[in-house]
Amino acid sequence: MLDEHPFPETATTCPYCGVGCGVLARPSADGQRAEVRGDAGHPSNYGRLCSKGSALGETLTHEERLLHPQIDGKRASWDGALDLIADRFRDAIDTQGPDSVAMYVSGQFLTEDYYVANKLMKGFVGTANIDTNSRLCMASTVVGHKRAFGTDTVPGCYDDLEEADLIVLVGSNLAWCHPVLYQRILAAREKRGTRLVVIDPRRTSTAEDADLHLPIRPGFDVRLFNALFHALATSQARDDRFVALHTSGLEAALEAIDTVSPSDLAAMTGISDKDLATFFGWFIAIDRTVTVFSQGVNQSSAGSDKVNAIINCHLVTGRIGKPGMGPFSITGQPNAMGGREVGGLANQLASHMDFEPDNVSRIGRFWNAPNMATRPGLKAVDLFNAVADGKIKALWIMATNPVVSLPNADKVRRALDVCPFVVVSDVVSSADTVAYAHVALPATGWGEKTGTVTNSERRISRQRSFLKPPGECRHDWQAICAVAQRLGYSGFDFASPADIYREYAALSGFENNDQRDFDIGTHGNISDRDYDALSPFQWPLPAATSPAGKLEGRSHRFFADGKFYTPDRKAHFIATPFRPAQSQPSDNLPFILNTGRIRDHWHTMTRTGKSARLSAHIAEPFLEVHPDDAKAIGVEPACLVEARNAYGIARLRALVTDRVSKGTVFAPMHWTNRFSAKACIDALVAPNTDPASGQPESKHSTVALRPLKIDWQAFAVLTEEPDAETLKPFAYWALARTDKGWRLEVAGIGDMITALRTIVREPDALALSTGAGREAIASFAGKTLTGFVIGTEGAPVEADRSWLAGLIGTDLQSDVRIGLLAGRPPIGASCGRIVCSCMGVGSQTILDAIEDGAASVSAVGAATGAGTNCGSCKSEIASLLKVSLETVNISEHVAAE
DSSP states (O other): OOOOSSSOOEEEEOSSSTTOOEEEEEEOTTSSOEEEEEOTTOTTTTTOOOHHHHTGGGGOOOTTBOOSOEETTEEOOHHHHHHHHHHHHHHHHHHHOGGGEEEEEOTTSOHHHHHHHHIIIIIIIOOOOEEEGGGGTTHHHHHHHHHHHSSOOOOOOTHHHHHOSEEEEESOOHHHHSHHHHHHHHHHHHHHOOEEEEEOSSOOHHHHTOSEEEOOOTTOHHHHHHHHHHHHHTSTTOOHHHHHHHEEOHHHHHHTOOOOOHHHHHHHHTOOHHHHHHHHHHHHHOSSEEEEEOHHHHSSTTHHHHHHHHHHHHHHTTOSSSTTOEEEEOOSSTTHHHHHHTTOSTTOBTTTBOSOHHHHHHHHHHHTOSSOOOSOOOOHHHHHHHHHTTOOOEEEEESOOHHHHSSSHHHHHHHHHHOSEEEEEESBTTSGGGGGOSEEEEBOOTTTOOEEEEOTTSEEEEEOOOSOOOTTOBOHHHHHHHHHHHTTOSSOOOOSHHHHHHHHHHHHHTTOTTSSSOOOGGGGGOOHHHHHTOOOEESOOOTTSOSSSSOSSSOSSSOTTSOOSSTTSSEEOOOOOOOOOSSOOOSSSOEEEEEEOOSSOOTTSTTGGGOHHHHHSSOSOEEEEOHHHHHHHTOOTTOEEEEEOSSOEEEEEEEEOTTSOTTEEEEESOOOTTTBSSOOGGGSSOOOBOTTTOOBOTTOEEEEEEEOOOSEEEEEEESSOOOHHHHTTOSEEEEEEETTEEEEEEEESSOHHHHHHHHSOOTTOEEEEEETTEEEEEEEETTEEEEEEEEEESSOOOOOHHHHHHHTTSBOOHHHHHHHHHTOOOTTOOOOSEEETTTTEEHHHHHHHHHTTOOSHHHHHHHHOTTSSSOTTHHHHHHHHHHHHHHHHHHHHHHHO
């Protein structure tokens, strides 16, 4: 039967996290939406997508797109913009030297973009001042791998998670941040009874499912894993044969450990003696153990030591390179791994080489490079410090938003403000960093560009274009090559991503002879046709194997043979003496600030902020505070709170919860000036970095808290987005999209009625005063609701926000208008707060299903669809079940009495 759709499906790869899910996409006729579904044939996800992946088709609109080059904010031609970039870079290089220019790129680059950027800077400009936002993601893992293995090798694969009997998750809220992979773990646990340990200061959705949750005191991971390492080395789990044949440095690593008693360890880490004994006992007894770690390990001033402390535990037991065993780093970005393969970090060269003279010579000869960099460049935090100090005269920022995502973010803004020449390549004009660009270049986005990405298990997949680029958007690699050619450099005449892929594949095999782990040399002569049809494959793929995208005669796990890439070909134990975090609580800054992701948003929301359903689950920035701390500082549940330190301030909604421990707070990293007022949490993150990796300590800054002083709060729904002048006077606001408009949380000082009238401006609007300082205003165009705001003096607004958001832009009957002005729906009209974004299922719908007899998460899923796609909402469904069942039990007890 013929396909009835006018457009075929395209097999591509999701642009979000490092899981690397396969996606099948079919564009709409206008090229601004797409039908998306998981690719059942892709070995990373087998058809599953998370809430963000499922909503990809909603993020493709041309709204807010940067469509044309701009010079000083005015439309320009591509030739004019590229000529200016080349002239300013050439002038800086000629007068100040090559280290006076820099690039800051992104783990959302495709590998081909990454490759030409690094070739330009390190091979031809002659500086290694090119770093990537992946420095904020997994640089500590790179150091840990290189110190232990001799190269940046992820030993295992996703299959190991399904073959393990014990999985230890460290600093990873996998249920929310990598939900498709997490569901693979839960499915495997159902079959084989895998035990799950979660080590995290917060009780996250992942911790809710754990057999054992270890709520470690922030900053004490090294202390914990050193103690485990010592216990393993003196237990029956120690693999003496593996240690003797394939490792070195064990005794020195053990001697560096400051051993403490079990009770002292418990006191230091905040974990009970009993739970520590259980964890150590399981790790000793269970051979098939995988330790999965992510940002909670990496984003630390001791991140590299945390990685090596974990690796030490696997080396001493020989649990590496075998099914169901090994240390496993899960990356946060879609192509952090691809960047590592082509030298994306300032301290790397391409193909997993570094700045040793032999490597510099090898790459220089391969590229025929006239001016190879011979030493590492500036890492991200140092790079922007150099911008602030006037040492960097020309900076090109591509596919990232550093004025929001870097630590001490307000300093980054000030640095760009004084930089003589800033180029920004981006997809959207509303990204905060674009405002600082002397030249802004319109880049292609997901669905428009084509190339390769590598996921957390070393699997290279194709991203393929299925949309025509709008306006004058061009691919990043094209812009880089055009500037390189204007600078007079040869070797940048690539005609397609396939050309670039062939060259970097050939480089990976050049003078390799199994001396380097990264090798896809067999693709050095891949045809355009085979590149277009390339199936997902795990490297290595050396020239001796076939180009079919499968490993032939080579394990997809590394180190099964005990051969590593150090000079002695042995794995190295690394001494990891405990070092406390650089920022420590004080009387003035008593709280430890932890930052991270939430379930439905991504980075700085330039993509997910376009989707109404991704904003429905959590629509405003928040700060988790322990109830005892909230009481001590006068913070009421759902009130507004201001966090501050020497670096900046942030204003957020207080979420009072025992999910965080006393003395710690948590805030998401996503909100920017585009969607909120003063909610950029990285403005408070201290610029402390790991001395080995340069990775910022995003999990351990210190802050003071106080209730935000306001006179009134309000909630509004509007068909039109409020302009900046309307929002500017308010002390707090947070904006999110709805299906037909916008929703707004707002608070301020002064007369509430006057403020509400600036939000809903129509002179004939309906108004209702309900007394006790509560006011509501609604405006209509005929029967269509165009604006509604409800405000209260002091306290947070009590209103059914999901119901109200669903009414904006719709026709309302007169009986609904009465409930509207009260902020409350008629009985049965509301689905409640959105819990399952994939299926659009709210809390009330779930509670109704429970009342009708659904007594398990699976039963709720069968009745409502909630939790049946990516499963990342299952812990919330379980919480609703628990509360509902407890209420029933209490009611039955009271009735019996």
